[in-house]
Amino acid sequence: MSYEIAQQRIATAHAHGSVRLNLSGLGLTALPPELFALTQLQVLWLSENQLTKLPPEFGALRQLPRLGKALNCAIYRGNLIVC
Secondary structure: OHHHHHHHHHHHHHHHOOOEEEOOOOOOOOOOHHHHHOOOOOEEEOOOOOOOEOOHHHHHOOOOOEEEOOOOOEEEOOEEEEO
């Protein structure tokens, strides 16, 4: 269900051209691929998920100067390095 909620939020952000997206608290273990089409994103909240790695496609989000990742691990070059 959480993955579907993430997909719904991504679809809404896409439809409205949003520059912010909150995927916090969904317990995600992977990011939906639809996320990487949101190249206009400037803020992405990912706290309280269970991500262990970011896919290479994450690099498509070039407008993202700030990644909200509190309560996740620190992310460096797509790998989570500090838990």
